Amino acid sequence: MDAEQQLQAIKQAKVLMVGAGGIGCELLKTLALSSFQDIHIIDMDTIEVSNLNRQFLFRQSHVGQSKAKVARDAVLRFKPHINITAHHANVKDPEFNVDFYKQFNIVLSGLDNLDARRHVNRLCLAADIPLVESGTTGFLGQVTVHMKGKTECYECQPKPTPKTYPVCTITSTPSKDQFEGGGGGVSLPLARNFSLPLARNLLTGTISLSCLVHPCLSFSHLCTPVLGCFILFVHCIVWAKDLLFSKLFGDKDQENDLNVCSNNATSSSEHAEDVFKHILDEDIEQYGRRIYDHVFGYNIEVALANEEAWKNRNRPKPTYSSDILPDKLIQQIGNLDNGATDDPSSVSAMGSLGLKNPRDIWNLEENTRIFLEALKLFFGKREKEIGNLTFDKDDQLAVEFVTAAANIRAASFGIPLHSLFEAKGIAGNIVHAVATTNAIIAGLIVIEAIKVLLCDTNSYRMTYCLQHPSRKMLLMPVEPFEPNKSCYVCSETPLSLQVNTHRSTLRDFVEKIVKGKLRMDFPLIMHGSALLYEVGDDLEEDMAANYAANLHKVLSELPSPVTSGTVLTVEDLQQELSCNINIKHREEFDEENEPDGMLLFGWTQAPPMNMDNSLPV
Numbered sequence: 001m002d003a004e005q006q007l008q009a010i011k012q013a014k015v016l017m018v019g020a021g022g023i024g025c026e027l028l029k030t031l032a033l034s035s036f037q038d039i040h041i042i043d044m045d046t047i048e049v050s051n052l053n054r055q056f057l058f059r060q061s062h063v064g065q066s067k068a069k070v071a072r073d074a075v076l077r078f079k080p081h082i083n084i085t086a087h088h089a090n091v092k093d094p095e096f097n098v099d100f101y102k103q104f105n106i107v108l109s110g111l112d113n114l115d116a117r118r119h120v121n122r123l124c125l126a127a128d129i130p131l132v133e134s135g136t137t138g139f140l141g142q143v144t145v146h147m148k149g150k151t152e153c154y155e156c157q158p159k160p161t162p163k164t165y166p167v168c169t170i171t172s173t174p175s176k177d178q179f180e181g182g183g184g185g186v187s188l189p190l191a192r193n194f195s196l197p198l199a200r201n202l203l204t205g206t207i208s209l210s211c212l213v214h215p216c217l218s219f220s221h222l223c224t225p226v227l228g229c230f231i232l233f234v235h236c237i238v239w240a241k242d243l244l245f246s247k248l249f250g251d252k253d254q255e256n257d258l259n260v261c262s263n264n265a266t267s268s269s270e271h272a273e274d275v276f277k278h279i280l281d282e283d284i285e286q287y288g289r290r291i292y293d294h295v296f297g298y299n300i301e302v303a304l305a306n307e308e309a310w311k312n313r314n315r316p317k318p319t320y321s322s323d324i325l326p327d328k329l330i331q332q333i334g335n336l337d338n339g340a341t342d343d344p345s346s347v348s349a350m351g352s353l354g355l356k357n358p359r360d361i362w363n364l365e366e367n368t369r370i371f372l373e374a375l376k377l378f379f380g381k382r383e384k385e386i387g388n389l390t391f392d393k394d395d396q397l398a399v400e401f402v403t404a405a406a407n408i409r410a411a412s413f414g415i416p417l418h419s420l421f422e423a424k425g426i427a428g429n430i431v432h433a434v435a436t437t438n439a440i441i442a443g444l445i446v447i448e449a450i451k452v453l454l455c456d457t458n459s460y461r462m463t464y465c466l467q468h469p470s471r472k473m474l475l476m477p478v479e480p481f482e483p484n485k486s487c488y489v490c491s492e493t494p495l496s497l498q499v500n501t502h503r504s505t506l507r508d509f510v511e512k513i514v515k516g517k518l519r520m521d522f523p524l525i526m527h528g529s530a531l532l533y534e535v536g537d538d539l540e541e542d543m544a545a546n547y548a549a550n551l552h553k554v555l556s557e558l559p560s561p562v563t564s565g566t567v568l569t570v571e572d573l574q575q576e577l578s579c580n581i582n583i584k585h586r587e588e589f590d591e592e593n594e595p596d597g598m599l600l601f602g603w604t605q606a607p608p609m610n611m612d613n614s615l616p617v
């Protein structure tokens with residue numbers, strides 16, 4: 001094919017881009033500059049101050065506005081004659097169904113969570129549209145090409161749970177969806193001892209958590225509710241460390257999301273400036289309470305005023321210091337000399353307050369005391385450092401402050417609190433987004449997209465961007481893998497389930513298997529032609545009552561009994577995914593090793609990754 005034909009293929013292509021964050025901004029610019037003419041963008045988020053350091057299509061004045069729309073407008077300014085359609089929406093919304101996907105020649109993903117990535121993967125398979133997937137975490141990144149029947153799908157390999165937390169943005173609301181490595185993160189602890197199979201596994205998983213995990217989950221999707229809560233807490237730590245700590249003890253003049261919690265950014269910002277300033281001779285207790293009331297009370301009140309934002313989320317509860325500690329701090333905590341020595345590095349709020357065990361989880365009152373006491377100690381004993389401090393996980397007072405602040409925020413959002421020991425581990429394992437990695441990955445996405453449009457199948461590559469100076473390797477291209485023949489998403493191979501059909505209920509099956517492992521949002525379960533369970537807003541009342549009653553029944557006592565040999569069909573109409581599960585009755589399960597009381601075969605749980613940043617050798 002000559003150059004002119006290639007250009008025509010690019011110009012005629014209709015492209016769907018999902019995610020207009022770190023990777024998405026780079027990608028949209030590169031697509032436009034590469035002569036693509038018809039691009040749709042889906043992104044559900046609004047712009048935050050913390051996006052501005054790398055999402056270069058956005059400016060301070062755009063904070064609070066739709067990423068998809070602002071990205072479109074920014075690119076149209078230098079490429080006015082192309083078509084860019086912006087959808088400020090969740091890619092999981094039902095309007096983006098299989099027919100919607102079918103209008104495109106290719107889908108390019110710059111998402112940051114496993115849940116949305118899985119969903120897009122499933123829709124691309126159903127519509128038979130090629131998908132180019134991507135993710136970055138710090139200096140790591142990857143681009144993979146997925147084409148039904150020819151290469152593995154995004155879910156052919158299990159995704160590991162990363163133990164580092166790529167974080168780029170800390171949104172004003174802790175959200176699990178933030179944690180899977182998009183332009184904010186692949187889920188990868190760095191591959192110091194790189195081996196292909198491992199890197200492949202790790203990278204594909206990650207390409208997870210935006211802050212990677214993140215072990216992320218959609219959180220209805222989360223692997224487990226516990227993991228979901230953990231990820232939310234990671235968000236609180238990032239907020240406490242990167243926003244609050246650095247605002248108070250680092251560069252005073254920095255603009256960050258603490259100043260812009262509402263759409264009414266201007267007034268919020270003005271208010272914030274007054275609050276963060278320590279007025280000369282002001283009592284430190286008074287100052288600490290002012291900060292406390294601003295960030296845990298006022299800012300949350302402002303955020304709550306935006307009703308739209310809370311439609312599908314639990315509303316947080318504003319917290320004011322006088323409600324938690326009505327008495328004067330000085331009477332409660334004692335004075336600065338308690339527990340403090342002349343050595344600034346040994347100053348400790350825990351010491352002052354007599355809290356000894358770092359593994360204890362402090363209650364809200366204790367966290368409030370630590371917050372105020374730590375702030376008091378910084379101003380009383382380490383004043384010279386204020387303005388230049390950066391968070392260091394070996395700085396005891398800094399860790400105490402961040403733990404307390406994260407816990408108070410977590411309490412407002414109904415997220416379980418964590419000990420100082422746990423908080424320290426999390427704070428020390430966060431990987432920040434790197435704009436250059438996003439740019440490299442976006443370029444690679446476009447290169448693969450062009451190959452796909454030219455049907456240049458033999459040239460497809462999955463490319464890993466690695467930090468591996470000793471091997472002088474930055475980009476590592478490998479040929480795509482073939483589809484996994486037993487992948488329950490892209491193959492028709494049935495799964496099989498060992499379960500005690502006389503003891504496990506339909507609810508157990510739905511929660512542990514259908515939602516917990518197969519990650520279906522709106523499942524429909526059939527035994528032959530008998531419908532056992534279905535979810536939906538439009539169900540008739542008596543049907544909904546029947547399904548609710550079925551949930552309580554053990555499998556063998558359902559209206560159409562499920563016993564050994566039964567084949568159940570499980571479908572999610574929104575994901576266009578259907579799979580069969582062969583049921584095998586098993587009497588006993590080991591409580592410790594098989595806590596679900598059922599075992600699914602044909603589905604593989606990814607191994608957890610190491611706690612440090614190296615791969616298992």
Ligand SMILES: Nc1ncnc2c1ncn2[C@@H]1O[C@H](COP(=O)(O)OP(=O)(O)OP(=O)(O)O)[C@@H](O)[C@H]1O
Nearest residue numbers: 019021022044045090091112168169182183184210
């Ligand atoms: N289900 C979804 N529907 C639409 N857009 C989504 C969905 N899930 C994630 N996204 C978008 O994917 C983008 C991922 O970009 P990126 O990883 O840079 O995250 P970010 O939120 O911009 O920054 P941070 O790294 O701080 O989280 C975000 O803009 C996010 O809104």
Ligand SMILES: [Zn+2]
Nearest residue numbers: 153156487490
């Ligand atoms: Zn697959």
